[in-house]
Amino acid sequence: MQQFVNLTLGGVIIGAVYAAFALALVLIWRSTRIVNFAQGAMAALTTFIALSLIEGGQSYWVGLAVALVAGLVIGAVVERVVIRPVEGGPELNAVIVTLGLFIAIQALISVLFGVNQRAFVAPFSTIGFRAGDFTLALSPNTLFTLGAVLLVMVGLIALFRFTRVGLAMRASAFGQEVARLLGVRVGRMLTLGWALAAVVGSLAGMLIAAEVTFVAPTFMDSLIVFGFVAAVLGGLDSPIGAVVGGLLLGLALSYVRGYIDDTLVGLAALVILVVVLLVRPGGLFSTTQTRRA
Amino acid sequence: MAAATVATTLAACGGGDSGGGGGGGDSAENEASDIGITEDSIKLGAHYPLTGVAAPGYSEIPTGVQAYFDFVNANGGVNGRQIEFVYRDDAYNPTNTSQVVNQLVLEDEVFAIMSGLGTPTHNAVTDFLNSEGVPDLFVSSGSRLWDDPEEKPYTFGWQPDYEIEGKIIGQYVAENFPDAKVGLFLQGDDFGEDGSAGARQFLEDQIVAEETYVPGNTDVRPQISALQAAGADFILGFNVPSYTALSQLTALQLGYDPQWFYSNVGSDPVLVGSLLARFSEGAISDASLLDGVLTTEYIPGVDNPDNEWTQLWQRVWEESGQEGELSNYRAYGMSQAYTMVQALQSAGQNPTRDDLVAAVEQAGSEWQGPGFAPFRYSEDKHAGYSGMLVSRLLGEGSEELTPVLVTDNGDAEITEAENEPASPPESGIPDEEPIN
DSSP states (O other): OOHHHHHHHHHHHHHHHHHHHHHHHHHHHHHHOOOOOTHHHHHHHHHHHHHHHHHOOHHHHHHHHHHHHHHHHHHHHHHIIIIGGGTTOOOOHHHHHHHHHHHHHHHHHHHOSSSOOOOOSSSOOOSSOTTTTEEEEEOOOHHHHHHHHHHHHHHHHHHHHHOHHHHHHHHHOOOOOHHHHHTOOOHHHHHHHHHHHHHHHHHHHHHHHHHOOOOTTTTHHHHHHHHHHHHHTTSOOOHHHHHHHHHHHHHHHHHIIIIIIGHHHHHHHHHHHHHHHHHTTTTTTTTTTOOOO | OOOHHHHHHHHHHHHHOOOTTTTOOOSSEEEOOOOTBSSEEEEEEEEEOOOOOTTTHTHHHHHHHHHHHHHHHHHTTTTTTTEEEEEOOTTHHHHHHHHHHHHIIISSSSSEOOOOOHHHHHHTTHHHHHHHHHOOOEEEEEGGGGGOOOTTTTTEEEEOOHHHHHHHHHHHHHHOOOTOEEEEEEEHHHHHHHHHHHHHHHHHTTEEEEEEEEEEEEEHHHHHHHHHHHTTTTTEEEOOHHHHHHHHHHHTTTOOOOOEEEEEGGGGGHHHHHHHHGGGTTTSSSTTTTTOHHHEESOOOTTTSSSSHHHHHHHHHHHHHSSSOHHHHHHHHHOOOOOOOOHHHHTOOOOHHHHHHHHHHHGGGGGGGGGGGGGSSSSSSSOOEEEEEEEEETTEEEEOOOOEOOOOOOOOOEEEEOOOOOOOOOEEEEEEEOOO
């Protein structure tokens, strides 16, 4: 029983981490119709910036604030300088550029911060709460992670559904020409979309770093795959979908690890992805299956 | 490349006196007897993860090897030849390993490969090296794959393999913790499988759970929860150092406090301690997390500062003037380099590649060196050290719990080692007789 409870709690936590990452992917997809493979490397970069501040004696919260601001700047710069020239061309070009960016940023992190693993201390205690005789895999820090992910999800839903900026961003993503005719400053919206996504990515990086405990320049690599699967499960277009997808994936993989075998985790993620796409090709939360950019 | 240039310059100064070499053949002259060997130099190659996930710790090994070769070169080299040591980064990726070993053999034209690090990585190149007839000595991995004289006549292991380590640990636990409910925490490859196979020879009835992890999956909560749920009160880990740190922290988070036993690979107290240091600053616990953890040792390291070999390594390291401090990884590299010099001396004044292999097979089991137990080398056996001892970690040091125990693969008995521990020679450089 304790094992089931702890596998479930562990699955929810790691699922929230996948969800945090998936949210950033969804944000870029909604605002620019690009899957950003450099997301993980960008988040790793801001996490390392924060980590050096924290190791230098600053508090976690200063590090977090700097990471978010750095994410905002990096996201905007990347969109303006690297992505803008290939925007409007074939979709594949932009995707390939993000792959190249992924490798370049990861190399940059190694150059700036070294290749060694470093400890990342969580902002709150990671000692599990006790329930009667046993310790739950639920700690103050995991509550913080869950809360932050839910807050971002609600914020994104609110942004896209209730604000003019959110509407303009969606319009820019779906039809640049039409949006432009209607007076939307499409260029600015695309930059804003990347900048916001990078902020969410930076937050995800900080939350993930605290959960994985040790970070190296490549620490986001395995999460890119799972975050992507989570986002696709949810339909790639829906913040709620990303979170639900992340949680489902986290739970499923946690049970696979605890009850079957750790070596099957990659396979299990793939099976889940294929099954969901066979049953609902648009993902679990797709609204209109034919809607395309 | 810089290293090679330095070595050549030194050769010009030191070519005259052949003081450091083995005896025999004083009258004969040095010849370029095979690829990678000239009158005054000998070129050796290696591959290590210098970047990437496996780099922490392991990337220090070549600096130790280099430091010892510098020391030997400064004292005249081997048979008057300066050793050039060329090593390349494979980032612990077997595809890269194939590429860099190709470069080492075909472009750099090394005489032999030594100390190639990692099971999946090195396994990608043994076929190539054996088909090319390149000696592939002292692989830095405890896999049993290197002991296959029929199929891989040029490949030799060095450290005790994971199976005999598992056996020695298994017997120790069965004798000293007969009531323990043992849980296994294993890396999901040869390392975990061989260790588990060895331990199960003695612990089959005591093992209540076996959990594996895949390197790269950093969430070990499910595995540790499963071990806890199975009621294991003694965890035996065949894992790498970062997973020692992860399993310790995860167990702490889950309120789980079994006795831990980490095999040699995962227990480096300095590396694990540096990973855990920030967590013991008050955020989690004030206690040194690894105190009281059991492990095994087969060569002296920095946790035995009074050992004569450690003192020699300390001297060599300081003389090399490289950055950083002597670590167990550097001591490991120096110990391998010491064995390599023994092999080169035994191979004679003008060796061919086949002479080097014959030297290890014929003389290797007699070499005295830093290792606690003798090597198992022979024409039918290419496995390295035959044993180790069990110890307990205390701070950054350790205390020995058993004498040196030696054994062999399969159901060979475990016995106490008969050899006395060897002292390093005065000069710090071995002096082996050539085999021919």
